[in-house]
Structures are given as C-alpha cells and as structure tokens.
Amino acid sequence: MSIRTQMRKGLLDACILAIIETQPVYGYELSKILNERHFKDVSEGTIYPILLRLLNKQLIYSEFQTSEKGPKRKYYYITEDGKKELDTVKHEWNQMQAPINALLKKEY
Structure with missing residues (x-):
C-alpha cells in the first residue's frame, strides 16, 4: 500500500463528513x-x-428518498455528533498541517 x-x-x-455536511448525498x-x-x-466499494x-458511530444517518430516475435512493445526512467530530478533525488537521509543511519545506 502506498x-x-x-x-x-x-x-x-x-472528507466524507465534510461533503455530507454541505449536502445530503447518496x-x-x-x-x-x-x-x-x-x-x-x-x-x-471503499465508500x-x-x-x-459512520452510521454505526451515529455521525451520520440515512433516509430513503424517491428518485426521478429509478428506485429510491438512500441519502446520508450528518448528525450533530458528526459535525462535532468533523470540527475536531479540522482542528487537529490545522494543528498538524503547518508544522509538517514547514519541516518538508525545510523552513525551520
């Protein structure tokens, strides 16, 4: 694995939570x-x-909705716990990103 x-x-x-936060998706x-x-x-197969x-952790929930093109689709929505988790990951990412970039660019 690379x-x-x-x-x-x-x-x-x-990344998936961030997308679902902006819009419900199937x-x-x-x-x-x-x-x-x-x-x-x-x-x-990965998704x-x-x-x-994420459903089992109750970070998202799903609902079936009728589709204009075929059978019902399962749409995913973010929960309040999912929003909190996403905020935590964003915070951690921002904390790690700057020092890693500095090290990789030899700006120390």
Whole structure:
C-alpha cells in the first residue's frame, strides 16, 4: 500500500463528513464528488464500508428518498455528533498541517 493511499485512508472519513455536511448525498453521488475532487481511486466499494462505520458511530444517518430516475435512493445526512467530530478533525488537521509543511519545506 502506498503512502498516499495510507494517508488518504486516514482522512477519508473526514472528507466524507465534510461533503455530507454541505449536502445530503447518496453513495454513488458521493463517489462522483470524491472523484471530481481528485480522489480518483476511491470506489463505491471503499465508500460503503466507511458510510456504514459512520452510521454505526451515529455521525451520520440515512433516509430513503424517491428518485426521478429509478428506485429510491438512500441519502446520508450528518448528525450533530458528526459535525462535532468533523470540527475536531479540522482542528487537529490545522494543528498538524503547518508544522509538517514547514519541516518538508525545510523552513525551520
């Protein structure tokens, strides 16, 4: 497994929460959004286990909605606990990002 894959896996939950915070999405739509944002190798097979984990942690919830194109779709929404978790991850990310960038750019 590449370092890029490992790093992305560690942050993918937060990325998914960030997308769901902005808009309710269904699984395939989430996959498309991630791919549009340069997560090219994130498949639906990767996303659904993460969604299940986030559901089990009660960071998101789901509802079926009718679709104009076919069967009902399961849309995902962020919970208040999910928003708190996302805020925590954002804070931690911001705390780590600057020192790591400084070290990598040899600005110390």
